[in-house]
Amino acid sequence: MGYNIAGLVVNKNFDRNVQQLATALRWGIEIIDEITFEQATANWLPEGEFRLYFSDKATMIFFPHEWSVEGYHVQGAKSLCYAYSATAMVFVVDYLDENGTARYFMENEGKKSLENGAPLPYEQQFPTASGLIFKLFDELLGESFHAINFADKAYRCRKIAYKEKDNAPYKNALFTETVAKEEKKAQTFQEEPKITRLFVKRAGVDILADLELTLEECYKGVTKNLLYSRKKQCTACNNPKNCSTCSGKGYVLEEHTEAVNFPAGIDDEMTIKIKNKGNWFPAKHSIWTYWKIKLQKTAPTYGDLVLAISLRKHKHFQRNGQNLICEYTLPKVEVMARDVVIQLADLDKNTLKIKIPQGTENGKVFQIKGKGFRNIKDNKVGNLLIIIKLI
Ligand SMILES: [Zn+2]
Numbered sequence: 001m002g003y004n005i006a007g008l009v010v011n012k013n014f015d016r017n018v019q020q021l022a023t024a025l026r027w028g029i030e031i032i033d034e035i036t037f038e039q040a041t042a043n044w045l046p047e048g049e050f051r052l053y054f055s056d057k058a059t060m061i062f063f064p065h066e067w068s069v070e071g072y073h074v075q076g077a078k079s080l081c082y083a084y085s086a087t088a089m090v091f092v093v094d095y096l097d098e099n100g101t102a103r104y105f106m107e108n109e110g111k112k113s114l115e116n117g118a119p120l121p122y123e124q125q126f127p128t129a130s131g132l133i134f135k136l137f138d139e140l141l142g143e144s145f146h147a148i149n150f151a152d153k154a155y156r157c158r159k160i161a162y163k164e165k166d167n168a169p170y171k172n173a174l175f176t177e178t179v180a181k182e183e184k185k186a187q188t189f190q191e192e193p194k195i196t197r198l199f200v201k202r203a204g205v206d207i208l209a210d211l212e213l214t215l216e217e218c219y220k221g222v223t224k225n226l227l228y229s230r231k232k233q234c235t236a237c238n239n240p241k242n243c244s245t246c247s248g249k250g251y252v253l254e255e256h257t258e259a260v261n262f263p264a265g266i267d268d269e270m271t272i273k274i275k276n277k278g279n280w281f282p283a284k285h286s287i288w289t290y291w292k293i294k295l296q297k298t299a300p301t302y303g304d305l306v307l308a309i310s311l312r313k314h315k316h317f318q319r320n321g322q323n324l325i326c327e328y329t330l331p332k333v334e335v336m337a338r339d340v341v342i343q344l345a346d347l348d349k350n351t352l353k354i355k356i357p358q359g360t361e362n363g364k365v366f367q368i369k370g371k372g373f374r375n376i377k378d379n380k381v382g383n384l385l386i387i388i389k390l391i
Contacts, residue, residue, distance in 0.1 A: 037153075045063060101117065264374045326387070337358070
């Protein structure tokens with residue numbers, strides 16, 4: 001039997017700290033037990049499990065073959081997500097360097113397909129995926145894969161739900177009545193852009209893209225027209241060999257606009273998957289069809305559009321879970337002397353008036369119920385917390 005492995009190699013070892021690795025990958029990692037490197041590299045892995053090995057300079061993860069569809073990478077590092085099946089003669093090379101330059105292809109019985117990105121320097125020397133994958137192992141490991149001691153310590157692990165890290169502490173923001181007024185004026189004039197061009201990080205069968213949303217958009221929900229280019233099946237193909245529209249490729253590149261609705265409460269680090277809005281791929285493409293059928297129980301001809309959501313920083317507000325937080329700075333002498341009414345513009349562009357009683361202490365939190373974010377899962381709404389800073 002040939003060698004059949006799949007996994008991820010990263011040119012960093014995260015100080016051999018599983019937690020650091022988990023944060024970089026956004027995986028929840030549970031260690032089941034300790035094994036040897038030899039056991040970690042075994043052929044075919046049981047579903048749901050992966051094996052982990054830290055070398056002096058790098059990290060190797062061995063996982064089930066179908067995981068290679070996910071295109072796991074670590075930002076700011078060099079990484080190779082791959083599938084290597086000598087039995088099926090199917091290989092996946094999915095390489096991303098620290099600058100975000102990507103190289104992707106699948107090789108099926110010696111034939112490359114679904115190619116993306118410029119060929120890597122090693123590809124001339126190693127024209128087939130089986131040689132290239134091992135060459136990339138060596139590059140990312142900083143040593144020969146074959147030189148690793150079989151008795152070295154490794155881990156048998158399970159992937160579990162990833163717990164998002166707590167938001168960073170809130171930074172002080174001066175928010176006076178004048179600022180509130182200006183803010184409201186600015187918001188009235190700020191038109192929502194009609195079309196948002198997606199920043200595509202990687203386009204294999206699935207198209208992965210980053211999308212930044214404003215706090216207001218997360219608060220109220222928003223529909224955006226997303227523009228990106230994708231491979232669409234050629235409709236002129238009666239005889240693919242002689243098709244002048246696609247030159248026999250079977251697809252054409254089109255600028256596609258997709259209206260996507262982001263519900264109120266959508267949060268940082270969420271992933272939105274829009275089915276069948278990725279790149280076209282031929283249904284006869286055996287390994288993809290095999291994996292996708294296995295995963296989805298159907299045979300699609302398009303990959304998915306996958307959006308990684310991030311939150312744009314707001315001048316005055318910060319999100320903490322379902323709560324909206326704001327710091328309001330007041331002169332201490334004034335609060336000592338009398339009641340003070342403060343005004344601030346909330347995310348609905350309404351001006352809120354809040355009475356700060358005489359003698360209020362520094363750091364006191366005033367809570368306005370129902371002015372926070374909606375929880376997508378249970379529809380509960382958080383609160384607006386105003387933290388009084390006395391200077
Ligand atoms: Zn065609």
